[in-house]
Amino acid sequence: MKIFCVEGTLVATARISGLELHRLLVVQDQKGGKQVAVDPVGCKPGDWVIAVGSSAAREAAGHKDYPSDLTIVGIIDYWDEESPGDEEAEETQLHAVESAASSAAGGRRR
Amino acid sequence: MKIFCVEGTLVATARISGLELHRLLVVQDQKGGKQVAVDPVGCKPGDWVIAVGSSAAREAAGHKDYPSDLTIVGIIDYWDEESPGDEEAEETQLHAVESAASSAAGGRRR
Amino acid sequence: MKIFCVEGTLVATARISGLELHRLLVVQDQKGGKQVAVDPVGCKPGDWVIAVGSSAAREAAGHKDYPSDLTIVGIIDYWDEESPGDEEAEETQLHAVESAASSAAGGRRR
Amino acid sequence: MKIFCVEGTLVATARISGLELHRLLVVQDQKGGKQVAVDPVGCKPGDWVIAVGSSAAREAAGHKDYPSDLTIVGIIDYWDEESPGDEEAEETQLHAVESAASSAAGGRRR
C-alpha cells in the first residue's frame, strides 16, 4: 500500500455510473504527485492515509466490479521506527545489505 | 485513478478487433508523458479527466474482456483544497508526518 | 495504453512453452527504455504502436492464459492535437488546473 | 518481487474490516521511498525482505479476497553474486548486451 495525504474532495459530474457509491478524494503522494482515490473509510483533508492499488482496490471499495485502482484502506495514526539514530542508518542500509551479500557470497566461495 | 489532460483523438487503423467499441484518446499526465486511454465518457480536447488503470480499466470500459489498461471514468469539474496557504504546507507535510512518526515512536519509548 | 516505437524482433530460444503463439518485439518507450511486447498485429521496425499492459495484456494476446504483460493492440496512424500553439499551452496546463481548483475552492469559501 | 527494509509497525485504528488478519509494516525501498506491506511471515525492524505486488499480493496474504497490493513473502538471508569484480561489470552490462544485439544483428546482415 502507498502513503498519501488527503487534499480534498473531487467533483466530477460527468462520470461512469459504476463510480457512484463512494466519495473521490484528491490525494498527494510523498513526491507531491496528485492522484484520485476512492474513500470508503471517511477521511478529511490533511489526513495521512494508506491506499491499496492493483486489483485489490476493487475488492477494498466494496465489491469486485467497483472500477477503482486506488482505494483508501486506513488512516495512519503513527508508526514505530527502528531505533534512535535511524536517519544515518537508513542511508547506509542498502550498502550494508550489498556488502552482506558480497561477504556471504565470498564466504561460500572460500 | 490518475489525472490527465485530453490532447486529441488517436487514429489507429490496424488494431485488434477487441478495441472497436470506444474512441481512443491521447492524454497527457502531470509530467508531460503521453498515454492512450479508452473513452466511454465522451471527452473533448482540453478536458481534465480521471482515468482508471489496472484490471479495473477493463470493467470501466464496459465489460471484463475489453482490452484496456487505462479508461477514462470522469471529467473533473474542480476539487476543494485543504485551506488557504496550502502550498507552503504541502512542501513540509512529509517532514511533518515523519516527525510525527518519530515523536510518536519516541513517546512509546519513554 | 502506452506508446512505443518498434525496434526489432527478439530471439529467445529458451523460453516457457506458453509464449509460442506470437512474435516478441523489442520496443522503446518515449524515454528510451526498452521493453519486450507480444505482437498479434504484425508490426515492422520503426512503427509507432500502442500496447496494453496489466491483466488486459493476456486477453489482448488471444486468450486469458497467455503469459503477457505487454501486448501491441494497434499501429498509430496519427492523432489530432488540440489547437495550433499547443506547446506553450501544455506547459502551463497543470498550473491552470491547479489555479482553477484553487479559485473554484476559493469560490466555495466566499 | 521487490526488495525492502522493514522500518516498523504501522498503527491505523480506522481501517477497512478486510485488513484485520495481519500486521502492517512500513517498509523502505532501495531509493528511500516508504510503502506499507502486509506481513504474514513475522518480520522485525531492520530485516531485509522480498515483497510481492500486483494481484499475487492478495493470494500471498492468505486468501484471494485479502485487500493487499504488497505482501512480504520472505526474509532475505543473502544472495550469491556473479563473480569477484562484479561492480565494474554491472555498469557495462547494458552496453554489452546492446553491442551484442548490434553485432548479432550485424551478423545476420552480412
Place this chain on the structure above:
Amino acid sequence: MKIFCVEGTLVATARISGLELHRLLVVQDQKGGKQVAVDPVGCKPGDWVIAVGSSAAREAAGHKDYPSDLTIVGIIDYWDEESPGDEEAEETQLHAVESAASSAAGGRRR
C-alpha cells in the same frame, strides 16, 4: 515484459509456503535497480532474460495460485535492430512522431 540481467540466487529461509516450487533470482534492470524473479526456465548468473510481471507472472510460474509478480519467461539470444545508424535516429524518433502528429493534424485542418 522487461529486460533483466541475472545476478545470482537468493536465499530466503523464512518464506511463505507457496514460494517453494522454483528458485528465486536477484535480477538487475537496465537502470541498475535490483528485483527478485521466479525462475522456471533455468538461468545462470550473467544471462540476459525477459520477465513477465502483473497477473501473468502467476500463470507463467506454473499455476494461477503461484504468488509471483515477476517470472522469467525466456533467455535472450539477441535481437535485430532497425538499421545501421539507429542510435541517432532513436534520439529523434519521438520528435519525429510528434511532428508527424502535428503535420497530420495540420493536414486535417487545412
